[in-house]
Amino acid sequence: MKLYEQYPVSLSNSLSGKKELFKPIIPGFVGMYVCGPTVYNNVHLGNTRTFLTFDIISRYFRFLGYKVRYVRNITDVGHLENDDDQGEDKIGKKARLEQLEPMEVVKKYTEDFHSVMRQFNILPPSIEPTATGHIVEQIEITKKLLDLGLAYEVNGSVYFDVKKYHQSHSYGILSGRNIEELIESGRDLDSQDEKRDKIDFALWKKASPSHIMRWPSPWGDGFPGWHIECTVMSTKYLGEQFDIHGGGMDLKFPHHECEIAQGTGANGKAPVHYWIHSNMLTVNGQKMSKSLGNSFLPSELFSGSHPMLQRGYTPMAVRFFMLQSHYSSTLDFSNEALQAAEKGYKKLSSALKTLRELSHPGTSMPDPSANESLESLVQTCYKEMSDDFNTAKTLAVLFEMASRINDMKSGNLPLSSLEVENFNSFANAYTGFMENVLGLKEESGSDEKLLDGTIGVLIGLRKKARADRNFALSDKIRDELKSIGIQLKDGKDGEITWSAE
RNA sequence: GGUCUCGUGGCCGAGUGGCUAGGCUGAGCUCUGCAAAAGCUCCUACAGCGGUUCGAAUCCGCUCGAGACCUCCA
Incomplete structure (x- = not known):
């Protein structure tokens, strides 16, 4: 079928x-x-x-x-x-x-x-x-x-x-x-x-x-x-x-x-x-159009160079912003809404990254209800998109899925409780709806690999400092990275991950 | 003037007769050496006034407000 x-x-x-x-x-x-x-x-x-x-x-x-x-x-x-x-x-x-x-x-x-x-x-x-x-x-x-x-x-x-x-x-x-x-x-x-x-x-x-x-x-x-x-x-x-x-x-x-x-x-x-x-994109309730002079260019949006913009926004944040409403409704543009969208997008995007790093250890203590609820989320994605391409509702489901992905990472939802087939179906759906259906790709800088390696070195130093209980040094590493826009996140298992703000 | 659409919680936005979307913000809790992240919980609305109904944000009527099309516009 x-x-x-x-x-x-x-x-x-x-x-x-x-x-x-x-x-x-x-x-x-x-x-x-x-x-x-x-x-x-x-x-x-x-x-x-x-x-x-x-x-x-x-x-x-x-x-x-x-x-x-x-x-x-x-x-x-x-x-x-x-x-x-x-x-x-x-x-x-x-x-x-x-x-x-x-x-x-x-x-x-x-x-x-x-x-x-x-x-x-x-x-x-x-x-x-x-x-x-x-x-x-x-x-x-x-x-x-x-x-x-x-x-x-x-x-x-x-x-x-x-x-x-x-x-x-x-x-x-x-x-x-x-x-x-x-x-x-x-x-x-x-x-x-x-x-x-x-x-x-x-x-x-x-x-x-x-x-x-x-x-x-x-x-x-x-x-x-x-x-x-x-x-x-x-x-x-x-x-x-x-x-x-x-x-x-x-x-x-x-x-x-x-x-x-x-x-x-x-x-x-x-x-x-x-x-x-x-439907139309509006600004302060009015249709955005060239003749009204209230339109702005994508390049101005990305750079934040338009007087109406407090700062720049990335293309994927804007894409997410637009997908939060239904295409048949007018959508009102504002800085606040874009900032909210940017955070929401990052949440989904980082869950996608997290999901990629998960690997299933094999099912040792199957939990039927957990499997069932994951499968139902997958079904709901299709159901919502098939209902007049409701991207807003689909995003709501993806947020729920993102929370489950974070649970898998933290251990709140042990992977060993999931059937491999179910986990794969769930993972394929999340990835598929994010990337293929909604087109929300990961945004990363071109120097990401180099940066990743560099920060890896600093993370190693911080681990060592923490192991030595030299918190003054470990905090210094974290705080100074933070001040240049790199956020370190300590995991329960001692692993440290990072993200750029 | 004609035709039509919309008015949802602090903000953005789904939703069309009963099952109280979601995101962002704010508050609290858990986790943590401290954080961050994450998870959980709370703040529970539907412009106003009538009507239909056992029951309406959702249907009908009126009022108020906003907007679109009628000219090029995505």
Whole structure:
């Protein structure tokens, strides 16, 4: 029996608004598409929360034995600065501001994005397609939508006809919008508009003479609209219908709504079975975003160089911080919360280290209830993760397991009372959920080995001093190490371990 | 204005009808030459007011407060 059969996953589907049992289209396989970053600027911390969420989801599916194809795009063209202007796009604008080629901008911020992802231990997707790499496909689907009568061309631009689409399908099913209300109550556009209706959206935009990102098309030189790239790339790599589409909550409308309309319009069927939206990171209760100016960069977070930060925090502490809340809730950022998270993470991390150093001596006095309670903790980890990827609850179980690991070390829970099979299952679960599922890896400096050896010498001296009952010297060794950030810990058996603060 | 979400103990945060998550902080105990670490214990909450129910943080209504989307945003 496969793990995914043993622990079936249920998830919150934004489309139905309910928690549903996950059933893949092809048994044993998961196809997942997530809207990636627009690479015209550095990713900020809020962005990374979304990518962390889907990192966890793809990790857990794989952990359960699914074969996962995870596609996350790079948007390197096409975001309109304003929907009603003459097609200023963010990449192009940034290029002019910095006197760079558009692809230089794209390259620079793509590198930044990847570097941040690596620091947070967010695994790369299976495929990371770019919008500019799929111009041909975007033109093709636009032609198809024109042929189907779901789009129209005006002055070299092509727009999706939402009203027309709504006649045979339903526009607004994801976001719960009512098309009549959208038409009536939406904001008025300042300038004259080529669109028949303000809710129509661009599939292809004509490039003004000064526009630097442009491609030839049947309608003249231009560039693709924002929404169409995701439809094209998800369809190409995952099929006309696939299992999961994810992204930040703020993309629900209009972006994902438009994707549904385009995909359904072009292919005659709804593209996605399960929509998953991760919620926003907030600062003092307000959404973190570039436009509000309350965002900060991961690099500022690590170094503590942002004015809002009391000090720097390590990537794993931040990762842990985010995993303590559920992805569907907003998460408020604060120094206090991060400091608490850092301590919590260290506790779990040091238990992992402790666990690695334990070795089972063989079962000599089996204790069925101890074995049973350990096994139940293992089961609970799976149960909580399978319940809508509840990382917060899973962490709670891991803390319980960490306490048991410390008991094993101290002798409160003798290893000899545990069946070897049970102990291994427990150890594999703790390690697996920490490292593979939650991606909480150990953070250690590169000089750790050298330092370990050096401190080993000092520990030897302290042992000798203690054996001689020369406590003045043994305390001096400990206190002076403490003052430079090295904490010595005496064990019951006379062994001394150390940790860096 | 329209649509929607949320309001949990000192702090952060799970939880959706009964079985009082967890982390951090604070207090105490055990262990220790003294510490640290670790283990254990305690501080037990659900914005307010009504209602449904044998029973509500959890369902319904109202009030107050905060926020999101409706324009680019993860």
